[in-house]
Amino acid sequence: MGSGLLRRDPHIDRYPALRARMFQAMFPIVERLRYSSPHVQFATKPIGKPTTMTVPTRHGPVRTLVYAPVGADVAATRAEGRKPPVHLIIHGGAFVIRRPAQEDNVARFLCSELGCYVVLPDYDTAPSVRFPVSEEQCSDVLAWLRDNAADLGWDRDRISLGGASAGGKLALSVALDAIDRGAFVPIAISIEYGAANLSLPDSERTSPKRNPVVGPSLMNLIRTTYFKDVDTTLPTASPALHPRRGELPPTLIITADQDTVRHEMNHLAADLRERGVAVTHHEFPGVDHGFTHAEPVEQCRAALEMIRDHLGSAYQAPLTRSTVETRSDSSR
Numbered sequence: 001m002g003s004g005l006l007r008r009d010p011h012i013d014r015y016p017a018l019r020a021r022m023f024q025a026m027f028p029i030v031e032r033l034r035y036s037s038p039h040v041q042f043a044t045k046p047i048g049k050p051t052t053m054t055v056p057t058r059h060g061p062v063r064t065l066v067y068a069p070v071g072a073d074v075a076a077t078r079a080e081g082r083k084p085p086v087h088l089i090i091h092g093g094a095f096v097i098r099r100p101a102q103e104d105n106v107a108r109f110l111c112s113e114l115g116c117y118v119v120l121p122d123y124d125t126a127p128s129v130r131f132p133v134s135e136e137q138c139s140d141v142l143a144w145l146r147d148n149a150a151d152l153g154w155d156r157d158r159i160s161l162g163g164a165s166a167g168g169k170l171a172l173s174v175a176l177d178a179i180d181r182g183a184f185v186p187i188a189i190s191i192e193y194g195a196a197n198l199s200l201p202d203s204e205r206t207s208p209k210r211n212p213v214v215g216p217s218l219m220n221l222i223r224t225t226y227f228k229d230v231d232t233t234l235p236t237a238s239p240a241l242h243p244r245r246g247e248l249p250p251t252l253i254i255t256a257d258q259d260t261v262r263h264e265m266n267h268l269a270a271d272l273r274e275r276g277v278a279v280t281h282h283e284f285p286g287v288d289h290g291f292t293h294a295e296p297v298e299q300c301r302a303a304l305e306m307i308r309d310h311l312g313s314a315y316q317a318p319l320t321r322s323t324v325e326t327r328s329d330s331s332r
Contacts, residue, residue: 006128008127008128009126009127009128011130011228011229012126012130012225012228016127016224016228017126017225019221019225020096020126020221020225023096023097023221024096024098027093027097027099034290034294035102035290035293037293037297039297040292040293040294040297040300040301041109042301042304043105043108043111043112043113044112044113045070045111047069047112048068050107051066051068052065052066053066055121055140055141055144055145057136057141058136058137058140059124059137059140060124062121062122062123062124062140063121063122064120065101065107065119065120065121066117066118066120067117067118067119068117069084069111069114069116070111074115074153076115077115082155082158083149083150083155084117084153085114085116085117085154085158085160085315086117086118086119086149086154087114087116087159087160087161087162088118088119088120088138088141088160088161088162089103089106089107089118089162089167090120090121090138090161090170090174091103091120091163091164092163092164092168092290093125093165093166093167094165094166094214094218094221095125095131095166095225095227096125096126096127096221096222096225096226098123098124098125100120100121100122101120102293103120105292105304106118106293106304106307109308110307110311113308113312114308114315116311116315119141121137123137123141124137126225126228129226130225130226130227130229131237132173132236134170135170135173135177135236138173138174139173139177142159142161142174142184143183145159157187158187158314159184159187160186160188160189160315161174161175161188161189163192163194164194164290165195165290166194166222168191168192168193168194168195168196169198171189171190171191171194172191172196172245173236173239174186175189175249176235176236176239176242176244176245176248179244179247185247185249186249187249187250187314187317188250188251188310188313188314189248189249189250189252190252190307190310191251191252191265192254192292192303192307193255193256193259193261193265193289193291194253194261194265195261195264195265196238196239196264196268197238197239197241197267198222198237198238199232199238199241200264202219204264205219205260205263206263207259207260207288208257209258209288212258212260212288212289213259213288213289214259214260214261214289239268240264240268240271245268245271245272245277246272246275246276246277247277248272249277249278249314250280251272251278251279251280252279252280252281252306252307252310253265253269253272253280253282254282254283254284254303254307255269256288256289256291257287258286258287258288260289261289262283266283280306282306284303285299286299287299291303292304
């Protein structure tokens with residue numbers, strides 16, 4: 001084992017760890033070629049470069065990117081007697097990639113159109129760590145935001161949560177962990193082409209495409225690294241199996257009709273709705289995993305606008321009784 005980014009969890013075999021490192025090395029090239037089109041930058045206001053802050057967690061400090069809204073929007077919110085809301089995005093990457101800036105176009109758009117701050121943690125991934133380190137770090141980041149938002153000039157009662165791909169699974173797990181602990185629960189969740197049931201066999205992850213983004217090889221990498229020796233039927237590993245999933249806040253689920261993980265997310269959307277969760281679900285045609293960062297422009301824009309509208313509704317809604325009680329309890 002090395003140190004820092006080169007360390008390897010001792011339970012992960014060397015060959016899968018090497019595959020993970022190769023994936024990490026190649027991803028910036030893939031991102032630049034496939035997921036960095038300037039045509040999917042939809043912010044209408046000049047959002048600056050993100051700043052960096054360090055958030056303490058039980059597994060060590062986590063470098064975190066912070067995107068800020070324009071000063072005029074912050075001033076307008078404060079003139080209304082409120083502080084700007086905060087959206088915590090957990091980036092994706094098969095539980096292996098560490099590149100929060102891949103959410104740049106989403107973060108800038110939400111800052112610009114909602115006047116919110118967007119926070120992106122650079123959490124630990126495989127092969128350095130295994131489950132449940134990423135979940136626990138992201139849970140700690142949410143708790144830290146809740147405890148420190150007021151000091152930062154942010155609204156501690158208007159914190160939302162989202163994530164794409166593996167980040168969608170982590171976002172669901174973070175929200176469910178907060179429910180289990182009786183802690184602050186984000187006021188809304190946005191999940192884009194996430195994963196919800198890691199116990200499913202590959203035969204249930206199908207696509208009309210010959211070579212979809214998430215194929216058996218990538219799922220094998222996930223199972224042999226981050227989830228090595230893990231019982232994926234555990235509700236902490238597979239949010240779709242969590243007994244308290246019916247207590248989730250308003251949830252947006254976006255899927256892609258060529259994505260192999262769409263089935264479990266479509267099922268989750270229907271299941272949550274049956275359990276009484278306020279669910280908005282839309283499957284986009286003709287696109288695959290990762291489409292919120294890529295062309296076609298029309299599909300990408302429509303998805304980001306759905307996220308904007310979902311979070312915007314939550315930010316404008318009055319505080320619920322449970323939110324007020326949580327705020328009062330935490331201030332004692």
